Amino acid sequence: MIKKQENMSFNNHRASFFIVVGRVFRYAFQNILRNFGLAIITISILVLSLISVNTLLAVKSLTAAAVHAIEKQVDISVFFVPEATEKQVDEVRAYMAQFNSVTTVDVISREDALAAFKARHADNPEILKSLAVLETNPLGAIVVVHTKDAKDYKVILDSFEKQTQFNSIVQRRSFEDRGKIVERVEFLTARAQDGALGLAALFALIAVLIVFNAIRVAIYTQREEISIKKLVGATNGFIRAPFFIEGFVYVSVSVGIVAGIMHIATRYIDPFLGPLFSGGGFSLHATFFQNSGQLFGIELVALLAITWMTSVIAMRKYLQK
Amino acid sequence: MIRLDAVSKVYGGGIPALEDIHLHIAPGEFVSIVGQSGTGKTTLVKLLIAEERATNGRIEIGGWDITRIGRGDVPLLRRQMGIIFQDFKLLPNKTAFENVAFALEVAGESRPRIRRAVTQLLDIVGITEAAHRFPFELSGGEQQRVAIARSLAHRPKILVADEPTGNLDTLNTQEIIRILKKINEFGTTVLLVTHNREVVNDLRRRVITLDKGRISHDQKTGKYVI
Ligand SMILES: Nc1ncnc2c1ncn2[C@@H]1O[C@H](COP(=O)(O)OP(=O)(O)O)[C@@H](O)[C@H]1O
Ligand SMILES: [Mg+2]
Numbered sequence: 001m002i003k004k005q006e007n008m009s010f011n012n013h014r015a016s017f018f019i020v021v022g023r024v025f026r027y028a029f030q031n032i033l034r035n036f037g038l039a040i041i042t043i044s045i046l047v048l049s050l051i052s053v054n055t056l057l058a059v060k061s062l063t064a065a066a067v068h069a070i071e072k073q074v075d076i077s078v079f080f081v082p083e084a085t086e087k088q089v090d091e092v093r094a095y096m097a098q099f100n101s102v103t104t105v106d107v108i109s110r111e112d113a114l115a116a117f118k119a120r121h122a123d124n125p126e127i128l129k130s131l132a133v134l135e136t137n138p139l140g141a142i143v144v145v146h147t148k149d150a151k152d153y154k155v156i157l158d159s160f161e162k163q164t165q166f167n168s169i170v171q172r173r174s175f176e177d178r179g180k181i182v183e184r185v186e187f188l189t190a191r192a193q194d195g196a197l198g199l200a201a202l203f204a205l206i207a208v209l210i211v212f213n214a215i216r217v218a219i220y221t222q223r224e225e226i227s228i229k230k231l232v233g234a235t236n237g238f239i240r241a242p243f244f245i246e247g248f249v250y251v252s253v254s255v256g257i258v259a260g261i262m263h264i265a266t267r268y269i270d271p272f273l274g275p276l277f278s279g280g281g282f283s284l285h286a287t288f289f290q291n292s293g294q295l296f297g298i299e300l301v302a303l304l305a306i307t308w309m310t311s312v313i314a315m316r317k318y319l320q321k
Numbered sequence: 322m323i324r325l326d327a328v329s330k331v332y333g334g335g336i337p338a339l340e341d342i343h344l345h346i347a348p349g350e351f352v353s354i355v356g357q358s359g360t361g362k363t364t365l366v367k368l369l370i371a372e373e374r375a376t377n378g379r380i381e382i383g384g385w386d387i388t389r390i391g392r393g394d395v396p397l398l399r400r401q402m403g404i405i406f407q408d409f410k411l412l413p414n415k416t417a418f419e420n421v422a423f424a425l426e427v428a429g430e431s432r433p434r435i436r437r438a439v440t441q442l443l444d445i446v447g448i449t450e451a452a453h454r455f456p457f458e459l460s461g462g463e464q465q466r467v468a469i470a471r472s473l474a475h476r477p478k479i480l481v482a483d484e485p486t487g488n489l490d491t492l493n494t495q496e497i498i499r500i501l502k503k504i505n506e507f508g509t510t511v512l513l514v515t516h517n518r519e520v521v522n523d524l525r526r527r528v529i530t531l532d533k534g535r536i537s538h539d540q541k542t543g544k545y546v547i
Pocket of ligand 2: 362363364
């Protein structure tokens with residue numbers, strides 16, 4: 001009389017896919033609205049976890065930019081004696097330019113060097129007066145070398161020193177005094193990057209644990225409902241689907257909120273960063289949102305994976321009977 | 322309609338909750354199951370709705386051997402039985418109407434049919450006015466009537482009630498029993514687990530008494546004997 005196939009009272013039809021999808025979506029949104037307090041708490045936890053991770057990512061790109069800015073200020077300047085000919089200066093320029101790691105070699109002519117010197121001391125009549133006394137330009141030309149990486153300077157400088165043919169025309173090189181800075185910068189770069197990465201990993205781990213627990217609690221509070229649904233003949237999929245949809249809503253809303261917060265926060269911070277980067281042009285906002293689609297996409301997918309996996313694990317116990 | 326052959330149930334290696342149960346219940350019967358607390362009444366109900374599996378023996382419901390029923394078939398079995406509990410087991414975030422509708426929604430019924438069926442079911446148990454209230458806005462008696470409406474959603478051939486009046490006062494108890502009798506009159510086999518001596522004695526129907534996991538009495542028109 002009772003059969004495996006269901007044919008008791010109504011027509012024995014398979015549930016239409018669209019009816020089922022419509023229903024689980026309705027349950028999910030009803031559940032969110034009717035458990036609004038729990039929804040707020042869950043979203044808050046997700047948002048806080050995401051903010052901590054994103055803040056560290058922002059700090060990481062900030063340190064990278066700072067290190068880069070310091071590196072840009074480091075250069076090798078070769079000061080020539082006034083007697084050095086243009087040809088000799090150009091030989092040095094050409095020598096420097098042959099290195100792969102060198103990005104730019106600028107030549108400042110004797111005249112430009114003098115003009116710059118005068119401009120620098122425009123408010124010091126003493127210096128200008130003593131300069132006027134001299135009949136000839138006392139300054140030599142300058143060759144300024146920039147490299148891709150701070151650690152390249154030492155290599156270039158070492159090989160430059162071995163070129164004894166230049167000894168007679170070079171008055172001094174400016175790099176010695178900056179060698180220490182470069183070493184410090186290199187040291188700090190490595191530490192800062194390691195530190196930020198380690199912290200970000202730690203925060204991400206904590207965030208995962210917090211989210212894991214929040215989902216478990218959310219499902220624990222609904223364990224009674226899960227068992228009731230089973231008792232009235234719901235399949236496991238029919239019970240799980242609304243939870244997955246809820247998880248998707250919570251995660252998307254949270255990632256959206258965090259993207260908004262990061263947008264506002266980096267915009268707010270940018271004006272304060274201006275003076276720190278004398279080169280100008282650095283924007284934390286622009287840097288952080290450069291690959292924002294990818295960044296928040298990864299965060300969305302990662303959070304979805306975590307929440308869904310947690311849901312499956314947490315619900316399994318209550319779906320047994 | 323219900324047949325148990327030499328059924329026993331042992332939870333996790335302890336003493337048996339049920340032992341060597343032989344039972345046959347014919348279609349249309351109204352059977353009360355009585356016995357002291359801890360004698361296996363609820364365990365018997367759980368075996369019938371496949372919430373637990375028998376350790377030994379064989380269980381058949383409406384010609385379907387459910388002794389080793391597969392996980393995927395459990396929902397199909399439950400959609401053909403009505404089940405009522407002492408604690409009502411309504412979904413707290415759904416209204417009375419939605420609770421009854423849910424039992425039909427899980428089976429993929431269409432909306433118009435569900436609307437018609439639920440309206441009718443709530444009318445039968447006298448909950449029309451409170452249809453859109455949530456369980457916490459209903460009295461115990463009203464909640465149990467909603468649960469009965471839900472259990473009838475699929476017009477089950479079998480209704481199993483585990484101490485449905487355990488949380489109710491005398492008036493509500495009488496009302497619930499009246500509804501169960503009515504359901505039985507329309508042909509549904511009713512299995513009523515109860516502690517209530519008066520209920521059993523008033524019914525004057527078959528009474529099965531459990532004692533320490535075994536059937537100690539099975540009387541055609543029984544009395545509460547403990
Ligand atoms: N899930 C379970 N795990 C272990 N023992 C159980 C479980 N459910 C019930 N029991 C035991 O089985 C016996 C019968 O319980 P039950 O069927 O609930 O009795 P009743 O409903 O007659 O009060 C009791 O000794 C009880 O402790
Ligand atoms: Mg019991």
